[in-house]
Amino acid sequence: MRTREGGRIVDEAAVIARVRAGEPEAYAELVRAHTGLALRAAAALGAGADAEDVVQQAFFKAYCSLGRFRDGAAFRPWLLSIVANETRNTVRTAVRQRTLAGREAALVEAEPRIPESADPAVAALEVERRSALLAALERLSEEHRLVVTYRYLLEMDEPETAQALGWPRGTVKSRLNRALRKLGRLLPDFESAEHADRPEGPEDPGAPGAPGSPKELRGLRRPGSRRTRDPRRGGDEHE
Secondary structure, eight states: OEEEETTEEEEHHHHHHHHHTTOGGGHHHHHHHHHHHHHHHHHHTTOGGGHHHHHHHHHHHHHHTGGGSOTTSOHHHHHHHHHHHHHHHHHHHSSSOOOHHHHHHHHHHHSOOSOTTSOHHHHHHHHHHHHHHHHHHHTSOHHHHHHHIIIIISOOOHHHHHHHHTOOHHHHHHHHHHHHHHHHHHOTTOOOTTTSOOOSSSOOTTSTTSTTSOHHHHTTSOTTOOOOOOOOOOOOOOO
16 A cells, blocks of 8 residues: 655555564654544544644554554554544543543644635634534444544545444444434534435545535545545445
8 A cells, every 4th residue: 555645655565564674764654654644533533632642652552563464454544443542542541531622622733624715704604513513423422423533534435444443344334324314413404425416436425525425524624635436345244
């Protein structure tokens, strides 16, 4: 797998091979390539002010586990599964739970969502809608909140989400559908992917940036992010 670090492409398999061969300093390339996404993941999952510590610990654990990393697998979802576990441990052992306001502030600090050039009225509306959506996400079960966060806020496709969460792809589909239906009940103006016009061709209507994605969730994605293609395949597993 290859990923982009700044303006260049990082060959993840080659970097991991170098680390395993006794060149630990090569691991810094993976750290630089994935730190931004890992921080957004930790913030979105509730790490709050501890996001940097969570990410640092996740990178350390990933480094220590590289010997067990499966050749040919994607590094990003594997890393994010470690970030998710570290975040859950941090939140569960914290003296107090992070507030919704703190989580939203962490998200905004990790990755600005609204350009400074935006019309003030439009920006205010976007902030209000984002706050309402994040409040609704807080009312979902942990499983439903996780699948929505990975698929939309972190822009992961279905196979990556399944790998990161350790779920069958059928479970990802079923839990995502249920989560979107619940968000639709919590937010009357929420445009569910079920009711949106589905695009023609192989593009997954639930993929980030696809025309069938809920508008509110697309609004939480960082500007200029990629459009993910996910060919429609099986998924006979059930939750």
